Amino acid sequence: MIRGLYTAAAGMVTQQRRHDTATQNIANMNTTGYKQVDSVSHAFPDVLISAMSGGTTKQVGRLNTGVFAEQSISQYLQGDLIESGKPYDFALSTDLLVQDPATGENIVFDGSGKYVNADGEVIYRPQAFFTVQDNEGNNLYTRNGSFTVNAAGEVLSSGGFKVLDAAGNPLVLTEPQDNLKVDGQGNLLDPATGLPSGTKLGISVITKPQELVRDGNGVFHADDADAAEIRYADAGDNLQVRQGYLEGSNVDATQVTVDLNAAYRAYEANQKVIQFYDTSLQKTVNEVGRV
Structure with missing residues (x-):
């Protein structure tokens, strides 16, 4: 019975994190360049249940003892481009191609920017x-x-960070700023x-964007640049810089709303389970124990 309490409690914690993730996405639906975050849940390791009778062991089955929110994964899909008309607003339009070894x-990637080849290897779409x-x-x-x-x-970026040029140096304008023009x-x-x-x-091309770590304020960093395979873009990359545009958030409002309601209902269900166990324990202590 106590195991059931722990299982339901673990479910409540997981659904709370799913709810928080969905709320974060909804709050950033209008944030420039924001990338949607998806919460990934995994079950605790299964426990093998066996029964011993007459010196022999019989396998009854497997029991799962709960679930936990293991990680949050950023979705780097292209957001809509919104025209601002400002000379210092820039957006990236990318469709970087990758060949299956x-x-x-x-490679034709799925809607989440992922591809699994015949050997089971997961390949992610590179991102720019x-x-x-930073300081x-x-x-x-x-x-x-x-x-x-x-x-x-x-x-400077909207967060106050220095924007770099293709040589890795801070970008400093020497010409009249009102005449700034940038090509594609x-x-x-x-x-x-x-x-x-x-x-x-x-403009950095990151071959393995799953290695990036979200810092907040729309920026990411790589703990291991070699593992992420980061390089500066070259003429062969299928990307375009759009001056006078900004990239909007890629949050799918419909899906996020569904996730929010699903997390709420699942949390409520686990809460009911805990209430049931609490009532059962109360009867065990106050009534069964009296006998």
Whole structure:
């Protein structure tokens, strides 16, 4: 009976975390560059139940003792592009291609940006991010291209981080700021000639985005850059920089609402189970024990 209490309590904690995740997604439906988070739940290890009779052991079956919210996974699907008309707003439109090592053909990813090949290997769609740098010199990655320029000409992200160029250096504008023009590959154009000036936005391609860690405020970092396979974008990458646009949130409002209600109902069901066990224990102590 006590095991049932623990199982129901574990279910309540898991559903609370699912509910919190869905609430976070709903709260960021209008946040620029926000990527939806999905909560992944797993069961506790199964317990094998056996019965011994006459010196022999008979397997009765397996019992699961609860569930827990193991992790939260970010979905890096492309969000809608929203025109702002501001010269320091940028959005990335990407469709990075990957070939299956076994067949040599381009991989068709599912709706979550994942592909499982014939050998069971999971491959994630590579993603592109603007590269920014914090005060400690750590590289961070964001899809929020709402930038500003300070008095020194430094380009800053909405969180106050320094935006990097393709050489990994902080991007500093020397030309008149009102004339800033950027082409589809992220090259800053010379206002006099309209040709690339030699400076380019630092756009990082992350081959294994599942290695990224969410920091909040729309930025991510990689604990191991080599494991994430991070590099700067080149001309062969199928991506485009859109000046005067911002990428909206990729939250699926309908699905998140369903998840929110499902978590609430499951929490309520586990709560009823605990109430039932509490009543049963009360009867055991007050009535059965009296006999």
